Amino acid sequence: MTIKIEPNLDYNSKTLIQKIKRIKFNYLLLLFVVLTIIFILSTVGCIFAHLDLGALKESVRNREVLFAITLSIWTSTLSTFFCLMLAIPVAYSLVRVRFKGKTLVNTIVDLPMSLPPLVAGLGLLLLFGTTKFGDFLSFLGLEFVFSIWGIILAQFFVNLPLSIRILRATFMGIDPRYEHVAKTLGCSDLSSFLKVTIPMSGQGILASISLTWSRAIGEFGATLMLAGAIRLETETLPISIYLNMACGEIELAIAAAIILILISFISLYICERFTKFPNVY
Amino acid sequence: MLKIKHLQIHLGDFKLKDICLEVDKQEYFIILGPTGAGKTILLETIAGIYTPKKGSILLNGWDVTYVPPKDRKIGIVYQDFMLFPHLTVKENIEFGLKIKKYKNWEINKHIKKVAESLHISHLLDRDPKTLSGGEQQKVSIARAIIMNPEILLLDEPLGSLDPPTREILGKELKKIQRELGIMVLHVSHSYNEAISLGDKVAILNGGKIIQVGNPSEVFGKPNSEFIANFVGTKNVFTGNSQLKNGMYQVSVGENHFEAVTGKEGKIKICVRPEEIFVSNNPINTSGRNNFKGIITEISRSGSVVNLYIDTGLQFIVVITQASLQELNLTVGSEVYIAFKATAVHMI
Secondary structure (H helix, E strand, C coil): HHHHHHHHHHHHHHHHHHHHHHHHEEEEEEEEHHHHHEEEEHHHHHHHHCCCCHHHHHHHHHHHHHHHHHHHHHHHHCCCCCCHHHHHHHHHHHCCCCCCCCCCCHHHHHHHHHHHHHHHHHHHHHHHHHCHHHHHHCHHHHHHHHHHHHHHHHHHHHHHHHHHHHHHHHHCCHHHHHHHCCCCCCCCCCHHHHHHHHHCCCCHHHHHHHHHHHHHHHHCCCHHHHHHCCCCCCCCCHHHHHHHHHHCHHHHHHHHHHHHHHHHHHHHHHHHHHHCCCCCE | CCCEEEEEEECCCCEEEEEEEEEEEECCCCCCCCCCCHHHHHHHHHHHCCCCCCEEEEEECCCCCCCCCHHEEEECCCCCCCCCCCCCCHHHHHHHHHHHCCCHHHHHHHHHHHHHHEEEEEEECHHHHHHHHHHHHHHHHHHHHHHCEEEEEEECCCCCCCCHHHHHHHHHHHHHHHHHHHHEEEEEEEHHHHHCCCCEEEEECEEEEEEECCHHHHHCCCCHHHHHHCCCCCCCCEEEEEECCEEEEEEEEEEEEEEEEEECCCEEEEEHHHHCCECCCCCCCCCCCCEEEEEEEEECCEEEEEEEEECCCCCEEEEHHHHHHHCCCCCEEEEEEEECCCHEEEE
């Protein structure tokens, strides 16, 4: 009798132990989550801890900080617009057009994303500052080196792969047969793209805009190399932090940092809330 | 009519070789083939999505081979219906007319007519994602036929539906085709669809059309072992054939068959289960092929019964429920079977 019952008991206790183990494992996993959250919040929190509301109000009225906010917002908006204009056709053709060497092209397109921004900026500086091509552009009045156009170009170059990646994933998720149907219903290649594919990609385009924009507003390395850190000239928010830290104006630096944090938080929230692509990159 | 002449398509690694087809006016034409046979690519080439490497496509005498899809007057309905998710049902149906810049009152008139004929008037304001499979199919058909196409291409239109709906909508498709009097080219991998809907059937495999004809011809006299297996032809035996006194004598192991048409040498024969007679007593008929066997299994399938008879060879015979009762057949009964020499088909 006992022999018969024992395995049964054994089995029950085993599952119980397994259950406890399983629960313990989940707690262990959650511990890692908690550690990560603490790390992020304490880093961000330290900046807020140094915040003096009165000083912030004053800083926001400060001519330099105001200049940096305005400059950052309009340069990143323009660079996001240019990214989108180029990324849409590039991403679409990488998905729909058949050609040889696509893997290589994809790798090259992704390259600026894995380059350190300083290196990207150095490359841009050499291309636009030392070659005939750069001379020709400045002859036309397009001066990129140590200018506001340089900020836009730096943001554009660094963020283009991100825009392309998000849109590539978006277009890949749209069955080409939708376009085929549209074509049999009277659409040309272009109008099927504009009337069917683009409206169906709304979420991906929104995700691409909000992520590209929030990264553009935080772009520092490439901007520093190409546009330089010139007070009240090429002074974006990140450049402002750098300049003010360098000369001990810590309150101004913190004000700029807090504005940056708020901007990234809002655009990330928009991305998470309204799109299905929070984790494309 | 639709005429396809020596069409060759290369698409990546995939090739369609020398496709020739003719779909007559008002014909319901089925292209039957296994997955990966190239059915969809063929349809999409006819629609103009891909340009063929060689050959031509003629629609009512008009060479459309290089005409862009928007000008071809060809409608297409896919398996998953491909209703535009960002538009309502009504906006889906009127999509083509809007592109062609019809006036609003004309669009409304056409929509009313099409929606009434397909009984989807009550769905017009719905979001396509909330429709059942059958409803989606009708909307998809409405969207295609409102453009008044010369030919409607259907890519596995019943494939994603559950079996009862499939049967009802299959009949509906045929009805729509008859009412509109248009050509339909329907690709499918289902033998049942082919036999119940097709006026004509072509079998496509490995990028080639291997047989064309009316369904009873193709399924009764498959010209290759592939078709016999694919369409589930029963009673296929391998043997040797010799011509003697104008008849082909086929020996399959110990068994001997007589056939009227065929060829000599190592061949396969098949006999349709419906063409075999069963009796309790030796049969004295004009049938040249007679065998004695034992029933090993009886299975009902709808209104008919499949008998599995072991004569040394495994035969499948189809009879009606009434015959089963009249002859009082059970598993283990000893029976005699017979069929004509013309019923023996050689592959």
